[in-house]
Amino acid sequence: MNRVAIVGVGCSRLGSxxxxxxxxxxxxxxxxxxxxDAGGIHPQDIxxxxxxxxxxxxxxxxxxxxxxxxxGAVLKPVQSITGDSLQxxxxxxxxxxxxxxxxxxxxxxxxxxxxxHYENVVSYACDPVTxxxxxxxxxxxxxxxxxxxxxxxxxxxxxxxxxxxxxxxNALFNPLAVYGxxxxxxxxxxxxxxxxxxxxQDIAHHADGAVVVLLASERKARELAKKPVWIxxxxxxxxxxxxxxxxxxxxxxxxxxxxARQAYKMAGITSPRHEICFAEIDxxxxxxxxxxxxALNICARGEAGKLLCQGEFSxxxxxxxxxxxxxxxxxxxxxxxxLYKLAEVVWQLRGEAGRRQLDGVKTGLxxxxxxxxxxxxxAVILSNLE
Amino acid sequence: xxxxxxxxxxxxxxxxxxxxxxFPVSNRYTTGVAGQRFFGELKDxxxxxxxxxxxxxxxxxxxxxxxxxCFARLDDWLDVGSxxxxxxxxxxYVNRDGSAKPEPAIIAAVRVAxxxxxxxxxxxxxxxxxxxxxxxAVFRPExxxxxxxxxxxxxxxx
Numbered sequence: 001m002n003r004v005a006i007v008g009v010g011c012s013r014l015g016s017x018x019x020x021x022x023x024x025x026x027x028x029x030x031x032x033x034x035x036x037d038a039g040g041i042h043p044q045d046i047x048x049x050x051x052x053x054x055x056x057x058x059x060x061x062x063x064x065x066x067x068x069x070x071x072g073a074v075l076k077p078v079q080s081i082t083g084d085s086l087q088x089x090x091x092x093x094x095x096x097x098x099x100x101x102x103x104x105x106x107x108x109x110x111x112x113x114x115x116x117h118y119e120n121v122v123s124y125a126c127d128p129v130t131x132x133x134x135x136x137x138x139x140x141x142x143x144x145x146x147x148x149x150x151x152x153x154x155x156x157x158x159x160x161x162x163x164x165x166x167x168x169x170n171a172l173f174n175p176l177a178v179y180g181x182x183x184x185x186x187x188x189x190x191x192x193x194x195x196x197x198x199x200x201q202d203i204a205h206h207a208d209g210a211v212v213v214l215l216a217s218e219r220k221a222r223e224l225a226k227k228p229v230w231i232x233x234x235x236x237x238x239x240x241x242x243x244x245x246x247x248x249x250x251x252x253x254x255x256x257x258x259x260a261r262q263a264y265k266m267a268g269i270t271s272p273r274h275e276i277c278f279a280e281i282d283x284x285x286x287x288x289x290x291x292x293x294x295a296l297n298i299c300a301r302g303e304a305g306k307l308l309c310q311g312e313f314s315x316x317x318x319x320x321x322x323x324x325x326x327x328x329x330x331x332x333x334x335x336x337x338x339l340y341k342l343a344e345v346v347w348q349l350r351g352e353a354g355r356r357q358l359d360g361v362k363t364g365l366x367x368x369x370x371x372x373x374x375x376x377x378x379a380v381i382l383s384n385l386e
Numbered sequence: 387x388x389x390x391x392x393x394x395x396x397x398x399x400x401x402x403x404x405x406x407x408x409f410p411v412s413n414r415y416t417t418g419v420a421g422q423r424f425f426g427e428l429k430d431x432x433x434x435x436x437x438x439x440x441x442x443x444x445x446x447x448x449x450x451x452x453x454x455x456c457f458a459r460l461d462d463w464l465d466v467g468s469x470x471x472x473x474x475x476x477x478x479y480v481n482r483d484g485s486a487k488p489e490p491a492i493i494a495a496v497r498v499a500x501x502x503x504x505x506x507x508x509x510x511x512x513x514x515x516x517x518x519x520x521x522x523a524v525f526r527p528e529x530x531x532x533x534x535x536x537x538x539x540x541x542x543x544x
Binding site: 247 | 392393394396399408411415417421425444446447448454473474475476477478479480481482483484490491493495500501502503504505506512517534535536
């Protein structure tokens with residue numbers, strides 16, 4: 001297999017709003033940072049570009065046609081992936097593995113603050129004959145999932161609240177994070193009920209921002225990067241979109257289980273808890289982080305909440321999770337969620353994570369979920385080892 | 387690669403295009419061969435139907451034409467009855483637009499045969515609902531049925 005490395009990462013400033021720049025200027029900012037991070041690459045030297053986005057979010061349709069200029073990709077091969085940006089990363093990686101290309105960009109962004117009726121967009125993503133006619137806010141699906149997950153595993157609402165408290169605390173040490181806070185289980189449990197047992201603070205709040213990443217072939221990586229970070233494994237899977245036939249997928253993140261299995265196999269990992277040093281894992285909803293940890297085989301089913309409360313996933317624990325603050329602390333970046341998590345893993349593996357830096361980390365995991373109402377997940381294993 | 391200016395005052399941000407940026411999305415959605423029959427049975431006979439995959443030992447509800455697991459054609463139609471069990475439930479406190487509901491609503495994932503129907507649960511309060519509880523579909527009167535999942539008005543405890 002042709003090896004692929006991350007040689008450049010750029011992230012724009014993040015914010016709960018971003019009145020000063022358009023979404024395309026925001027991507028431009030992240031792109032410039034990425035190209036400079038890679039040692040001062042000019043986009044003319046890049047072979048192809050992969051952007052991840054969904055129509056309706058940009059306020060325009062055929063959004064993929066609006067990709068090239070802010071990346072320096074005009075008159076270049078450009079492709080869009082409608083999915084999480086780690087699905088875009090997989091595509092960019094495969095571009096290089098054809099042997100035809102040496103440098104490929106993956107990009108994504110969120111301008112969530114421009115979306116006036118996000119619930120309508122999500123509602124439109126729900127089944128038009130069995131779910132949408134109910135006329136309910138589609139986040140009720142997360143309420144149903146959470147209830148089933150707690151029931152099947154014996155996890156408590158307090159365990160989920162601890163996820164919120166830990167991630168928001170971790171975010172205090174991330175200068176990019178929007179929603180850092182010192183809070184506790186009681187405050188989270190006391191926040192307004194929305195789709196019981198799901199409460200207001202169990203939900204990651206949206207943020208604006210862009211992330212651009214430059215991937216390189218082994219030859220090019222050695223030429224460009226002082227600290228290349230290698231993609232050791234990647235996997236992705238989608239469960240049925242039908243709520244009516246998503247059997248085990250209500251209480252268990254089956255998509256994550258399958259994505260991880262593929263990524264671990266490719267990376268030669270048999271004992272993820274011991275062979276991986278840390279992880280950035282989807283926490284769009286508090287319970288999702290616990291459900292994902294179990295599905296990613298970091299621990300057994302029903303164990304994640306207890307381990308969390310024992311400190312296993314904190315900075316001092318055996319397997320630090322979401323040192324960035326996760327989506328609960330950083331902000332929910334829509335399709336850019338995955339690439340942001342990847343950027344965090346890269347910074348950690350380069351030793352550039354500032355006050356969040358973990359000692360001596362060699363291998364990290366980034367996992368993204370595509371959000372309600374989807375059942376799609378992507379797992380990526382990264383390492384600074386040859 | 388230069389980007390040297392930024393807005394520094396909110397009041398300078400005068401141009402938003404446009405403030406009321408909406409467009410009416412309207413379309414038809416074809417329910418398909420299985421959907422025609424499934425919704426026809428709901429409307430005409432107040433009957434919930436499923437299709438059985440004999441190789442996977444699964445009865446899909448709502449009925450469909452093919453098995454999503456083994457890809458087989460499904461043509462064994464069954465009346466699966468109007469009773470099911472609560473597989474999961476949630477209490478919704480807000481409407482689709484985020485405004486508070488006058489009364490919280492229970493939404494249940496009801497297991498009927500091997501399928502899940504997501505619907506409102508009435509006739510009990512939230513504290514009484516348990517996973518595994520038996521519930522029954524309540525149909526609208528025939529004259530009000532239109533061939534929609536809302537021909538089931540709601541579920542209620544048996």
